[in-house]
Amino acid sequence: MNLDEMKEALGKSKTAMSNATRTLLDFNLIERVWKKGERKDLYKAKKDLYYKFMKAYVRRWLDAIEQQKNNLNFIENKLQDLSNSEERAFIEEKIHEAILFHKSLEEVFKQLNQHKTE
CATH class of the missing domain: 1.10.287 (Helix Hairpins)
Known part of the structure; x- marks a missing residue:
């Protein structure tokens, strides 16, 4: 998901989602993924x-x-x-x-x- 999709799904602001995503990245709980043709950063949860x-x-x-x-x-x-x-x-x-x-x-x-x- 990208930040806009997370924002809509959780009903939070984009700033809140950006901060939360940064924290989750720091804890190595999510990872950035690349998808051809997608200009926005995408994130996915780690398997474990x-x-x-x-x-x-x-x-x-x-x-x-x-x-x-x-x-x-x-x-x-x-x-x-x-x-x-x-x-x-x-x-x-x-x-x-x-x-x-x-x-x-x-x-x-x-x-x-x-x-x-x-």
Whole structure:
């Protein structure tokens, strides 16, 4: 399909379709195809679209989880500056819980990632 056909089929603007198409190309979920006599860019979904989508989705979650863990560790290290030990203990406990949550999420997504590559 070309952008105009996608726009009509989905009821979106051409700009929205162009942005979405660019993103899908970046994730290698669609590809540009050539057809004799067609002047507009044509796109088609890759055969293993679901598998590639899930792999990209899991990879992005793992990246986000890693970033969150790093941020939480940074905050945890900065807590040493707090003078109120009761307040510091409460915040440390909540950050520790958040870190454990992100570690458990990471394990789930790593397992999904391993399952998808088998």
